[in-house]
Amino acid sequence: MFRLLLIDDDEELCAELCQVLEAEGFKVDTAYDGERGLRCLQDKEYHIIILDLKLPRLNGYGVLKKIKANPRKTKVMVLSGRPLGEPLLKEDGVSQDEEEKVLGLADLVINKPFMIENFITKVKVMALSVVEKSQ
Amino acid sequence: MTLLKKFQLFSTSRLCVILAIIYTLIAYGSLQLAFEGTNASPVWPPSGLAFSAIWFLGYRVWPGIWIGAFIANMIVFMHNGWAFIPAAPVSGLIGIGNSMEALTGVFLLRSFAEGIVLLSRVGDIFKFVFAVLVACLSSATIGTSAVYFIHPAPGVSFDMIWFTWWLGDVVGVIVFASLFLTYHRKLWQISSWQSVLEALLIGFVLIAVNAGIFMGKFPEYGFYSHVTYLILPFAIWCTYRFGFPGASFSILTTSIIAVFGSMYHLGPFVGQRVPEDLVIVECFIGVIAVTVLTLAAALFERQKADEDIKYNEARFRSLVENSFEVIALVDTQAKVLYTSPPTKHILGYDNEELLGHPMFEWMHPEDVPEVVGIFQGLVNSPGGIAHATCRMQRKDGTWRWLEGSGRNLLDDPAIGAIVVNYRDITERKLFQQRFEQVVEFSPIANIMVDRKGSIQLVNKTTEMLFGYSREELLNMKIESLVPEKFRHYHPDFREGFHHAPKARPMGVERELYALRKDGKQVPVEIGLTPIETEEGLCVLASIVDITQRKKAEEILRRDKESLERLVDERSKELIKTQKELKQFSHLADIGTLAATVAHELRNPLGVINLAAYNLKKERVELGDNRHLVNIEKKIWEGNQIIDNLLSYARIKIPNYEKIDIFHILDECVSSAQGRFGEKGITIEKEYAHGLDNIEADANQIREIFMNILNNACQAILKPGGLVVLKVKQDGPMLRVSVQDNGVGIAEEDLNKIFEPFFTRKSKGTGLGMTICNELVNLHQGKIEIDSQLGEGTTVSIILPMHRRDHVQASSN
Numbered sequence: 001m002f003r004l005l006l007i008d009d010d011e012e013l014c015a016e017l018c019q020v021l022e023a024e025g026f027k028v029d030t031a032y033d034g035e036r037g038l039r040c041l042q043d044k045e046y047h048i049i050i051l052d053l054k055l056p057r058l059n060g061y062g063v064l065k066k067i068k069a070n071p072r073k074t075k076v077m078v079l080s081g082r083p084l085g086e087p088l089l090k091e092d093g094v095s096q097d098e099e100e101k102v103l104g105l106a107d108l109v110i111n112k113p114f115m116i117e118n119f120i121t122k123v124k125v126m127a128l129s130v131v132e133k134s135q
Numbered sequence: 136m137t138l139l140k141k142f143q144l145f146s147t148s149r150l151c152v153i154l155a156i157i158y159t160l161i162a163y164g165s166l167q168l169a170f171e172g173t174n175a176s177p178v179w180p181p182s183g184l185a186f187s188a189i190w191f192l193g194y195r196v197w198p199g200i201w202i203g204a205f206i207a208n209m210i211v212f213m214h215n216g217w218a219f220i221p222a223a224p225v226s227g228l229i230g231i232g233n234s235m236e237a238l239t240g241v242f243l244l245r246s247f248a249e250g251i252v253l254l255s256r257v258g259d260i261f262k263f264v265f266a267v268l269v270a271c272l273s274s275a276t277i278g279t280s281a282v283y284f285i286h287p288a289p290g291v292s293f294d295m296i297w298f299t300w301w302l303g304d305v306v307g308v309i310v311f312a313s314l315f316l317t318y319h320r321k322l323w324q325i326s327s328w329q330s331v332l333e334a335l336l337i338g339f340v341l342i343a344v345n346a347g348i349f350m351g352k353f354p355e356y357g358f359y360s361h362v363t364y365l366i367l368p369f370a371i372w373c374t375y376r377f378g379f380p381g382a383s384f385s386i387l388t389t390s391i392i393a394v395f396g397s398m399y400h401l402g403p404f405v406g407q408r409v410p411e412d413l414v415i416v417e418c419f420i421g422v423i424a425v426t427v428l429t430l431a432a433a434l435f436e437r438q439k440a441d442e443d444i445k446y447n448e449a450r451f452r453s454l455v456e457n458s459f460e461v462i463a464l465v466d467t468q469a470k471v472l473y474t475s476p477p478t479k480h481i482l483g484y485d486n487e488e489l490l491g492h493p494m495f496e497w498m499h500p501e502d503v504p505e506v507v508g509i510f511q512g513l514v515n516s517p518g519g520i521a522h523a524t525c526r527m528q529r530k531d532g533t534w535r536w537l538e539g540s541g542r543n544l545l546d547d548p549a550i551g552a553i554v555v556n557y558r559d560i561t562e563r564k565l566f567q568q569r570f571e572q573v574v575e576f577s578p579i580a581n582i583m584v585d586r587k588g589s590i591q592l593v594n595k596t597t598e599m600l601f602g603y604s605r606e607e608l609l610n611m612k613i614e615s616l617v618p619e620k621f622r623h624y625h626p627d628f629r630e631g632f633h634h635a636p637k638a639r640p641m642g643v644e645r646e647l648y649a650l651r652k653d654g655k656q657v658p659v660e661i662g663l664t665p666i667e668t669e670e671g672l673c674v675l676a677s678i679v680d681i682t683q684r685k686k687a688e689e690i691l692r693r694d695k696e697s698l699e700r701l702v703d704e705r706s707k708e709l710i711k712t713q714k715e716l717k718q719f720s721h722l723a724d725i726g727t728l729a730a731t732v733a734h735e736l737r738n739p740l741g742v743i744n745l746a747a748y749n750l751k752k753e754r755v756e757l758g759d760n761r762h763l764v765n766i767e768k769k770i771w772e773g774n775q776i777i778d779n780l781l782s783y784a785r786i787k788i789p790n791y792e793k794i795d796i797f798h799i800l801d802e803c804v805s806s807a808q809g810r811f812g813e814k815g816i817t818i819e820k821e822y823a824h825g826l827d828n829i830e831a832d833a834n835q836i837r838e839i840f841m842n843i844l845n846n847a848c849q850a851i852l853k854p855g856g857l858v859v860l861k862v863k864q865d866g867p868m869l870r871v872s873v874q875d876n877g878v879g880i881a882e883e884d885l886n887k888i889f890e891p892f893f894t895r896k897s898k899g900t901g902l903g904m905t906i907c908n909e910l911v912n913l914h915q916g917k918i919e920i921d922s923q924l925g926e927g928t929t930v931s932i933i934l935p936m937h938r939r940d941h942v943q944a945s946s947n
Contacts, residue, residue: 013738023752112741113740113741113774114741
């Protein structure tokens with residue numbers, strides 16, 4: 001059973017995306033803020049984490065740094081609201097230089113808006129690579 | 136004489152009283168020797184007293200004389216039994232005579248021999264005697280007349296009384312006045328005990344001889360009178376040895392002894408009566424007195440002359456010996472005959488060491504030939520003068536520079552030699568040499584010019600600056616070094632400087648040039664300094680070549696100009712950059728807003744999209760997905776609007792690189808075809824061949840043409856739409872035109888087309904053309920729009936092939 005953790009503060013988005021992914025056969029947990037997301041990680045093992053950057057409490061950059069601080073096989077897919085090089089907003093809490101470095105930690109960055117079919121394909125590809133590694 | 140000075144300070148009346156008392160006493164004594172009843176005495180010292188008193192104390196004391204004479208005569212007349220009446224007027228007249236005698240005598244002596252104090256000259260003695268002889272006439276005449284006519288004495292003739300009177304007065308003055316007149320303290324000073332012994336001896340002998348003659352008893356009257364001449368040798372001896380004091384002693388001794396002898400009927404002149412004898416004695420005394428006085432004066436004169444000579448000699452000797460100059464006498468062979476003492480100081484030799492040696496022996500060998508030549512010339516020109524400068528060796532071996540002049544006085548019997556004057560000028564010479572060395576090795580060109588403008592001195596730097604050799608420069612006119620343009624003014628300037636010689640720069644506020652031998656002119660600065668030389672006032676010109684400085688100044692000036700130009704350009708660019716930055720900041724504000732809105736909108740859109748997706752999946756079996764398709768389509772359009780907003784916000788300075796414009800255009804065309812293909816729009820490409828890569832930002836170029844093509848396709852509403860894309864090079868510019876056969880743009884809209892949020896489309900942000908315009912402007916290009924309503928639009932994008940340099944500068 002493939003376990004995914006979806007960290008996004010948009011409850012509707014989480015619900016719709018869960019349905020999309022579960023329809024594809026993934027087991028999906030959701031967390032609505034960064035801290036809760038990290039707590040989920042302590043409780044369970046996930047194969048893939050789908051991470052939004054704009055999050056209350058601890059934002060996506062912070063979560064990503066914490067996740068990648070420990071060596072795990074968990075893969076991280078970042079859903080970015082804007083392409084690289086876009087001006088950062090104050091509440092992002094990272095500098096322009098830091099952004100690239102932190103995003104480099106992610107296994108994949110998908111820019112919004114994305115074609116749902118493309119997204120599903122990418123998640124599946126990532127899931128396969130996790131399986132190959134674990135074997 | 137101090138006693139005399141005290142007397143001179145007394146009041147006239149006091150002096151008169153004193154004089155009257157003394158006069159009375161002496162006159163009374165003298166009158167005892169007078170002829171009976173006449174008061175005519177052959178011995179009359181009061182006349183000497185009166186003369187001396189008037190001489191030393193002034194004419195003012197004459198009343199003392201009168202009173203003294205009056206009283207003495209009165210006493211004697213009254214004693215002789217005269218009545219008061221004849222005695223008083225006679226005495227008064229005699230007093231007047233005596234006073235007049237003294238006054239006249241002094242007056243005459245003063246007018247004959249003005250200013251004398253001592254009877255120290257022979258001439259003065261004669262004048263004195265003459266004055267006395269004349270003055271005594273008055274006393275004798277008045278006195279004799281008064282006695283003879285008012286109260287004649289029996290048996291006495293007028294002429295006898297007169298002569299006795301006159302003679303007594305004359306001898307009285309000569310004997311006594313001369314004692315006072317010749318008195319001087321210095322003459323009476325005793326120089327040694329030998330002279331004291333001699334004085335005592337001669338005094339004793341003189342007294343003895345006088346006594347022997349005048350106290351002796353001679354048997355026959357007048358027969359032995361010539362023995363009196365024995366006195367003369369002794370009186371002369373005494374005078375010769377002791378001068379005026381000796382003469383005075385002789386006269387006094389002889390007078391007193393002779394008069395005493397005669398009074399007691401002794402001596403060679405003894406006759407019948409004392410008064411007659413005394414007349415002869417007086418004659419003798421007078422002769423002796425005049426003789427010895429004359430002798431004393433003559434001796435004194437000679438002594439004084441000797442002293443003068445000695446003084447002068449000492450003075451000249453001192454002048455010669457203490458002079459800084461040496462005086463030497465040499466003969467025709469230049470052998471030293473005499474040399475003055477400063478020689479020792481200058482050459483270190485004693486006079487004796489030099490005498491008899493030719494002066495060339497000590498001369499520097501280099502100087503000998505020249506000086507010998509000058510000396511020979513001098514020897515051959517009697518009375519001539521010559522000058523020379525040479526080095527002489529001191530006894531200690533050192534060399535001294537001497538400057539001398541010689542005068543040929545071989546023909547002068549007093550000299551008979553060549554007189555050489557010389558002095559030590561070593562210090563001056565050393566100073567001159569130092570000065571010349573300082574000038575010679577100065578890095579500044581120095582030229583010394585005399586008043587006539589001819590060059591007297593130059594240094595090495597001058598030779599180099601002007602290109603002339605030293606030999607050529609010396610005695611050249613300074614005007615030869617002045618450029619022709621200024622040459623004829625120069626002598627006036629030169630003359631002007633000599634009128635007010637002081638150190639100053641030449642030609643203030645004028646550019647000065649020096650004319651070289653090769654005709655080139657060199658810019659210079661010149662300082663002028665007056666220098667006093669042996670040849671008169673000269674001017675030292677210090678000339679500095681300022682060519683290098685001028686060049687440096689020129690370079691500095693040019694640099695300054697170009698720097699100013701550069702600053703000007705840079706500030707223009709800066710202003711432009713500032714304008715651009717201002718624009719960017721404006722854009723950034725919109726960008727921030729746009730990014731925020733876009734982010735916020737994307738999330739709900741994304742959720743709607745997901746929801747639609749899930750719905751579609753669930754309702755697949757329902758078969759009718761028409762509404763869901765519409766929802767998805769609008770979601771895409773919404774996303775497009777967000778993209779546009781974001782890309783407008785993203786506008787930034789182009790990231791230049793070499794790009795293949797055709798490749799980018801192809802991408803855009805295929806994208807457009809993908810989107811608008813279903814509308815049946817054909818896109819034709821007309822690419823010019825052999826185009827280079829252009830320098831531009833690939834993303835921005837792509838964005839521009841995406842927008843333009845999008846607009847073109849959207850403008851086509853009818854079927855059979857055609858878009859023609861043309862690319863060609865137009866000089867340094869690339870022209871890309873996109874022509875469509877769409878609806879066209881209304882004329883009134885054409886100038887609003889680049890305004891943000893302006894649109895005539897039902898769907899559109901109104902940012903497309905704004906973004907295009909911004910991006911084209913950033914590339915230093917421009918957009919041309921040609922449109923006919925209902926016919927279509929041609930949009931031409933004109934871009935430079937290569938980035939513009941100053942844009943790079945401002946973007947950096």
